[in-house]
Amino acid sequence: MATTTLPEVTGRTSRKGVYDGAGSTRRKALGRALPAYYWMVVPAVVLFAFFHTLPVLVGVFFSFTNYAGYGTWDFIGVSNYVNLFQDDRALAAYGFSFGFAIVATILTNVIALVIALGLNAKIVGRNTFRGVYFVPYVLAILVVGYVFQFFFSNSLPKLLPSIPVLAENILSNPDWAWVAIVVLAVWQAAAFSIIIYLAGLQTIPGELYEAASLDGAGAWRQFSRITFPLISAFFTINMVLSLKGFLQVFDHVVALTNGGPGTATESITLLIYRGGFQGGEFAYQTANAVIFVIVITVVSLLQFRVLQRREADF
Amino acid sequence: MTTAAPTSTSTAAMIALDDEIDTTEGPAARRRRRRAENLDTRKINWWATGLIAVCSLTVLIPLYLAVVVSLKSPEELAGGTGFELPTTWDWANFAEAWERTNFPQAIANTAFITVGAVLLTLLSNSVVAYAIARNIHRPFFKGVFFYLLAALFIPFPIIMLPLVKQTSILGLDNQTGLIILYTVFGLSLNVFIYTAYIRSIPIELEEAARVDGASTWRVFWSVIFPLLAPMNATVGILTCVWAWNDFILPLVVLSDPAARTLPLAQYVFQGQFNTDYTVAFASYLMAMAPLLLIYVFAQRWVISGVMRGSIK
Numbered sequence: 001m002a003t004t005t006l007p008e009v010t011g012r013t014s015r016k017g018v019y020d021g022a023g024s025t026r027r028k029a030l031g032r033a034l035p036a037y038y039w040m041v042v043p044a045v046v047l048f049a050f051f052h053t054l055p056v057l058v059g060v061f062f063s064f065t066n067y068a069g070y071g072t073w074d075f076i077g078v079s080n081y082v083n084l085f086q087d088d089r090a091l092a093a094y095g096f097s098f099g100f101a102i103v104a105t106i107l108t109n110v111i112a113l114v115i116a117l118g119l120n121a122k123i124v125g126r127n128t129f130r131g132v133y134f135v136p137y138v139l140a141i142l143v144v145g146y147v148f149q150f151f152f153s154n155s156l157p158k159l160l161p162s163i164p165v166l167a168e169n170i171l172s173n174p175d176w177a178w179v180a181i182v183v184l185a186v187w188q189a190a191a192f193s194i195i196i197y198l199a200g201l202q203t204i205p206g207e208l209y210e211a212a213s214l215d216g217a218g219a220w221r222q223f224s225r226i227t228f229p230l231i232s233a234f235f236t237i238n239m240v241l242s243l244k245g246f247l248q249v250f251d252h253v254v255a256l257t258n259g260g261p262g263t264a265t266e267s268i269t270l271l272i273y274r275g276g277f278q279g280g281e282f283a284y285q286t287a288n289a290v291i292f293v294i295v296i297t298v299v300s301l302l303q304f305r306v307l308q309r310r311e312a313d314f
Numbered sequence: 315m316t317t318a319a320p321t322s323t324s325t326a327a328m329i330a331l332d333d334e335i336d337t338t339e340g341p342a343a344r345r346r347r348r349r350a351e352n353l354d355t356r357k358i359n360w361w362a363t364g365l366i367a368v369c370s371l372t373v374l375i376p377l378y379l380a381v382v383v384s385l386k387s388p389e390e391l392a393g394g395t396g397f398e399l400p401t402t403w404d405w406a407n408f409a410e411a412w413e414r415t416n417f418p419q420a421i422a423n424t425a426f427i428t429v430g431a432v433l434l435t436l437l438s439n440s441v442v443a444y445a446i447a448r449n450i451h452r453p454f455f456k457g458v459f460f461y462l463l464a465a466l467f468i469p470f471p472i473i474m475l476p477l478v479k480q481t482s483i484l485g486l487d488n489q490t491g492l493i494i495l496y497t498v499f500g501l502s503l504n505v506f507i508y509t510a511y512i513r514s515i516p517i518e519l520e521e522a523a524r525v526d527g528a529s530t531w532r533v534f535w536s537v538i539f540p541l542l543a544p545m546n547a548t549v550g551i552l553t554c555v556w557a558w559n560d561f562i563l564p565l566v567v568l569s570d571p572a573a574r575t576l577p578l579a580q581y582v583f584q585g586q587f588n589t590d591y592t593v594a595f596a597s598y599l600m601a602m603a604p605l606l607l608i609y610v611f612a613q614r615w616v617i618s619g620v621m622r623g624s625i626k
Binding site: 138 | 479
């Protein structure tokens with residue numbers, strides 16, 4: 001999130017940074033850091049390495065074996081990885097996760113931006129509405145998901161019997177069930193994005209708009225030439241965080257379809273969970289997870305570069 | 315706000331902040347706030363008001379649905395779409411959900427894990443961030459900082475399977491284990507949030523205490539930690555919402571049914587509820603209520619806390 005730094009804020013940090021630097025050169029003369037500082041950091045780093053990095057390394061190690069999660073195992077080289085690329089179920093999970101994540105990311109950000117603009121305008125009951133829009137953030141996705149599940153399977157067919165897809169439970173329709181998952185995901189994730197965009201919008205000085213309207217710029221021009229360029233750092237961070245979060249979708253799917261009908265809405269995380277814990281595919285699914293890490297990292301970095309370059313264009 | 319940020323910048327920022335934070339605002343803040351309101355000379359935008367009002371219904375509809383369904387009898391629910399108001403309020407649904415999901419135990423577990431995770435996170439992550447922030451020019455501390463930061467890009471599924479083996483071998487497949495995991499996994503983001511803030515605290519404040527003979531630890535607890543209050547609020551809120559609502563970590567880590575958290579209890583009993591929606595919805599409402607109530611009362615404080623975390 002360091003990149004969301006705005007010009008004004010940067011000025012401040014760097015000013016303090018120089019200042020801090022002066023203090024530290026004084027201390028640098030004394031040589032090594034005080035032992036107390038090491039005592040503050042080392043235990044935490046050891047715990048972090050143990051609970052976070054070690055499992056990653058163990059996972060990578062077992063991805064080259066045929067370990068089922070119990071019993072004995074042998075090294076089998078890269079065949080887990082080779083098999084993954086021929087596994088229709090795994091490929092379908094990637095297809096679903098990516099399709100879902102891209103649609104949900106775009107919708108979440110468009111809707112959140114529109115709502116944030118509305119909340120930033122001079123409206124009646126602004127703080128109340130802002131409070132309402134943030135409610136989904138404090139609710140558990142799984143639990144809200146069960147409410148949505150009832151809505152899609154029991155209420156909607158009765159409310160809109162004339163629309164074919166909705167008339168008979170969209171969740172049991174292999175072609176359209178993913179739409180329902182997008183609805184839940186956007187409903188829940190927009191809350192957080194709205195707050196980030198609002199924080200961004202509040203950093204824009206009002207005089208800019210006054211000047212622009214004196215020059216005769218209309219609402220759309222003001223948005224595209226002032227608002228959007230000035231919050232583009234917030235846009236970048238929101239897009240990257242949303243896509244990364246949605247690619248790992250799990251709770252939403254468990255609550256609404258549990259991967260079904262069949263495996264039509266099985267996400268990568270759900271597949272790893274099911275195969276790894278219930279299907280005796282510990283090694284195979286860790287290989288899947290390794291691929292997933294690489295995919296997510298590459299996608300996030302690419303997205304970051306593309307969006308940042310676009311930022312620079314303004 | 316009781317503790318002013320040591321880095322209050324331009325008046326524009328002050329006004330923006332005032333708009334967010336006013337739970338315990340003094341007369342000065344209120345005056346400034348009124349001035350901010352007057353500064354906004356724009357006319358009230360009724361189109362935006364209408365749009366925002368209509369869209370806010372989409373947020374409220376699922377909550378309304380949850381409330382009315384939980385108060386109906388199964389027969390009444392079967393006859394309608396679910397949105398009708400109940401004719402008679404069937405409070406027995408709540409009593410039954412209370413019994414069936416073993417609600418007291420689930421909420422006690424969730425509360426224990428959440429409180430434990432928040433306290434341990436605040437007390438430990440801030441210390442780590444302090445040491446890093448004050449020594450960021452040293453390779454070791456800089457390395458640690460980027461090591462923790464890089465972990466933000468590692469998705470949970472890769473850790474999931476081996477982690478479960480590890481926690482069960484260590485006997486940490488329980489509430490204590492979850493508290494440790496939330497504290498440790500939170501390090502990446504929290505250290506990032508804290509360090510930027512700590513670096514903006516003038517080092518002179520510490521040096522005065524050091525001259526008086528205070529140790530590094532003492533300097534931290536008596537000088538720095540109190541100044542971190544706004545960031546502690548931010549980190550506390552983020553950790554609290556995460557630990558309370560998290561599903562996947564309790565799902566894979568906890569092995570004893572008696573250790574179940576609220577979301578996990580909903581998941582486990584989903585199969586048993588079957589088509590018994592009225593009882594199930596009473597159970598969902600009870601699971602969502604505690605955080606929702608806290609949010610209703612501390613709304614502005616929560617939002618400003620999250621906003622502060624996002625502007626780095």
